[in-house]
Amino acid sequence: MLTNNLTNLLQIDYPIIQAPMAGGITTSALVAAVSNNGALGMIGAGYLSPTQLREQIREVKQLTANTFGVNLFVPSKFEVNDEDIEKATNLLYKFRSPLKIENENNTLPSMEKAVQAYNEQIQVIIEEKVPICSFTFGVPSIEIISQLKQDGIILIGTATTVVEAMAIEKLGMDAVVVQGSEAGGHRGNFISNHEDSLIGLMSLVPQVVDHVSIPVIAAGGIMDGRGLLASISLGAKAVQMGTAFLTCVESGAHPVHKEAILHAKDEDTTLTRAFSGKWARGIQNKFTIEMQEHEAEILMFPVQNSLTQTIRKASSSQNNKDFMSLWSGQSPTLAKNETVEALIQRVINHAERRTI
Amino acid sequence: MLTNNLTNLLQIDYPIIQAPMAGGITTSALVAAVSNNGALGMIGAGYLSPTQLREQIREVKQLTANTFGVNLFVPSKFEVNDEDIEKATNLLYKFRSPLKIENENNTLPSMEKAVQAYNEQIQVIIEEKVPICSFTFGVPSIEIISQLKQDGIILIGTATTVVEAMAIEKLGMDAVVVQGSEAGGHRGNFISNHEDSLIGLMSLVPQVVDHVSIPVIAAGGIMDGRGLLASISLGAKAVQMGTAFLTCVESGAHPVHKEAILHAKDEDTTLTRAFSGKWARGIQNKFTIEMQEHEAEILMFPVQNSLTQTIRKASSSQNNKDFMSLWSGQSPTLAKNETVEALIQRVINHAERRTI
Numbered sequence: 283m284l285t286n287n288l289t290n291l292l293q294i295d296y297p298i299i300q301a302p303m304a305g306g307i308t309t310s311a312l313v314a315a316v317s318n319n320g321a322l323g324m325i326g327a328g329y330l331s332p333t334q335l336r337e338q339i340r341e342v343k344q345l346t347a348n349t350f351g352v353n354l355f356v357p358s359k360f361e362v363n364d365e366d367i368e369k370a371t372n373l374l375y376k377f378r379s380p381l382k383i384e385n386e387n388n389t390l391p392s393m394e395k396a397v398q399a400y401n402e403q404i405q406v407i408i409e410e411k412v413p414i415c416s417f418t419f420g421v422p423s424i425e426i427i428s429q430l431k432q433d434g435i436i437l438i439g440t441a442t443t444v445v446e447a448m449a450i451e452k453l454g455m456d457a458v459v460v461q462g463s464e465a466g467g468h469r470g471n472f473i474s475n476h477e478d479s480l481i482g483l484m485s486l487v488p489q490v491v492d493h494v495s496i497p498v499i500a501a502g503g504i505m506d507g508r509g510l511l512a513s514i515s516l517g518a519k520a521v522q523m524g525t526a527f528l529t530c531v532e533s534g535a536h537p538v539h540k541e542a543i544l545h546a547k548d549e550d551t552t553l554t555r556a557f558s559g560k561w562a563r564g565i566q567n568k569f570t571i572e573m574q575e576h577e578a579e580i581l582m583f584p585v586q587n588s589l590t591q592t593i594r595k596a597s598s599s600q601n602n603k604d605f606m607s608l609w610s611g612q613s614p615t616l617a618k619n620e621t622v623e624a625l626i627q628r629v630i631n632h633a634e635r636r637t638i
Numbered sequence: 639m640l641t642n643n644l645t646n647l648l649q650i651d652y653p654i655i656q657a658p659m660a661g662g663i664t665t666s667a668l669v670a671a672v673s674n675n676g677a678l679g680m681i682g683a684g685y686l687s688p689t690q691l692r693e694q695i696r697e698v699k700q701l702t703a704n705t706f707g708v709n710l711f712v713p714s715k716f717e718v719n720d721e722d723i724e725k726a727t728n729l730l731y732k733f734r735s736p737l738k739i740e741n742e743n744n745t746l747p748s749m750e751k752a753v754q755a756y757n758e759q760i761q762v763i764i765e766e767k768v769p770i771c772s773f774t775f776g777v778p779s780i781e782i783i784s785q786l787k788q789d790g791i792i793l794i795g796t797a798t799t800v801v802e803a804m805a806i807e808k809l810g811m812d813a814v815v816v817q818g819s820e821a822g823g824h825r826g827n828f829i830s831n832h833e834d835s836l837i838g839l840m841s842l843v844p845q846v847v848d849h850v851s852i853p854v855i856a857a858g859g860i861m862d863g864r865g866l867l868a869s870i871s872l873g874a875k876a877v878q879m880g881t882a883f884l885t886c887v888e889s890g891a892h893p894v895h896k897e898a899i900l901h902a903k904d905e906d907t908t909l910t911r912a913f914s915g916k917w918a919r920g921i922q923n924k925f926t927i928e929m930q931e932h933e934a935e936i937l938m939f940p941v942q943n944s945l946t947q948t949i950r951k952a953s954s955s956q957n958n959k960d961f962m963s964l965w966s967g968q969s970p971t972l973a974k975n976e977t978v979e980a981l982i983q984r985v986i987n988h989a990e991r992r993t994i
Contacts, residue, residue: 488862489971511868548800
């Protein structure tokens with residue numbers, strides 16, 4: 283029951299994928315430990331330059347002989363308008379003083395540069411013969427898909443609704459991650475609107491399974507063997523776990539971020555656009571609460587993300603959780619600080635005890 | 639695996655409870671068919687007068703010799719203010735003309751009457767020796783709990799977060815329904831606030847199971863054997879299914895309501911306070927969309943419920959889905975129009991095939 287057509291395709295022992303969390307969490311040590319322990323390690327490359335991505339891929343290859351993957355953000359159109367930027371910058375001004383920020387060094391993103399970096403990331407993946415590539419925030423073009431498929435790279439899309447999963451299958455991708463409303467970090471909706479796409483996994487998985495024939499990977503709030511067995515019962519072929527790996531010893535998440543999750547209650551997460559401009563789930567803090575009433579002034583991704591960079595960095599370096607993005611799914615009370623090996627063994631031992 | 643301490647306590651063959659949907663859906667035919675087919679039928683008595691409740695209990699007893707239950711709404715404080723009522727009434731005025739409503743016959747609720755009716759409902763349950771009683775929108779007083787327990791009535795609470803489930807256990811109730819964010823109809827949160835209590839079942843069930851020792855019943859988006867097995871994998875002892883029974887032949891739901899669910903997509907539900915003043919999930923329609931921007935003017939439950947009564951009734955009698963409350967969980971594409979017997983057999987056959 284724990285191996286199937288998807289584990290065969292991905293060449294992994296266990297139907298567990300480590301979610302490709304961007305922003306320094308998926309260190310090479312984390313990715314390699316996951317792959318070395320029979321699951322699939324993933325580099326969250328959304329914020330990596332093509333050069334950084336190439337370096338990390340080579341580092342991971344040094345640490346594991348097993349398959350691993352890379353996740354990319356698909357760039358979508360955004361416009362930068364001086365007046366809105368001034369408004370959003372002024373709004374953020376009040377957070378500078380508690381953090382003693384003097385110089386603002388945020389560089390604004392440009393659409394052309396974002397697309398160029400993405401195209402270069404794709405070339406790095408091809409050149410480095412990365413076995414598996416997943417995508418979030420949209421789907422790659424038909425040209426990129428056929429280029430990657432020609433090179434035998436396995437492609438995984440991310441969907442939040444039935445219609446998005448069907449679009450991913452239609453493009454010829456090999457599997458689909460379905461992200462339930464429980465999931466931590468950024469929402470992956472790209473056709474459905476934000477509110478409509480907040481569907482719990484208990485509803486989402488079987489409905490997607492009934493509408494596509496590619497393997498479905500369940501993501502959101504899954505932390506242990508119970509979540510794995512439940513996902514498989516619903517028709518998924520594997521799970522993608524984020525928060526569970528984030529608090530592991532090998533993860534590069536800030537210690538303050540790990541502690542915030544380890545001390546949180548089930549109802550402590552919130553959905554916010556305040557950090558990046560895209561809806562994402564994390565532990566509530568001073569920043570998410572104070573920005574709640576300014577929803578209308580928050581700019582689009584990735585512009586807002588650039589504007590909050592100084593604040594997030596200063597907060598991290600001061601070990602101050604008030605202004606950091608503390609991404610977490612809805613199951614923080616199930617998080618543990620343990621090694622990747624201990625986590626994977628715990629999940630698998632439970633699942634094997636309960637199955638035939 | 640399908641029988642356990644909870645099925646023994648409730649004296650049912652299968653770990654399936656029919657959700658006590660109020661407002662005419664849980665006809666005696668539905669409740670009795672569920673109990674006659676090995677699951678637990680429940681009368682949704684929230685809007686029934688004590689006399690109506692007594693009549694329905696006697697009717698159900700005529701139709702089944704098996705156990706069944708009654709669900710009550712626990713009244714909570716509300717205040718009626720003339721100025722707000724005038725504003726809310728004016729806001730609803732524009733919906734009268736498309737429905738050709740001439741006379742407004744809404745009677746406003748009073749707190750004293752609500753409490754009196756609730757106390758009388760409790761007496762009816764004791765006098766009629768109803769075996770099982772569940773509660774929503776709060777918890778009964780210690781006095782009522784001890785009175786019901788003295789008579790051997792099994793008590794079930796409804797929780798949306800860990801802290802609510804722990805409160806229910808502490809009061810000495812026998813089991814707890816945990817309502818995930820997937821659930822259709824009214825939200826049952828009574829300690830946690832609305833937004834924080836929208837937790838998907840994949841996260842909610844295992845976290846509650848780890849914090850209470852009374853049996854946990856999973857509710858929200860569960861429609862078939864896959865959902866039952868998933869819930870049991872997560873640690874639940876049974877499931878409570880609403881939408882799945884709502885579209886059954888024996889249900890008293892309006893045919894327009896059933897059709898709306900049978901034709902809906904996964905992303906077609908929304909959370910709204912527009913109908914009753916309490917957050918509830920249903921299929922989006924003209925009324926929920928037009929009321930979205932008037933959130934601040936919507937009154938508390940049950941005042942808003944009284945104010946929209948004429949509109950809901952006229953819409954129903956005209957077979958017009960635009961202004962009816964079309965409660966539904968997040969899995970409408972899994973709904974079928976079949977008999978209760980066929981539904982229960984389908985769920986159980988799937989679950990038994992997959993278990994040892």
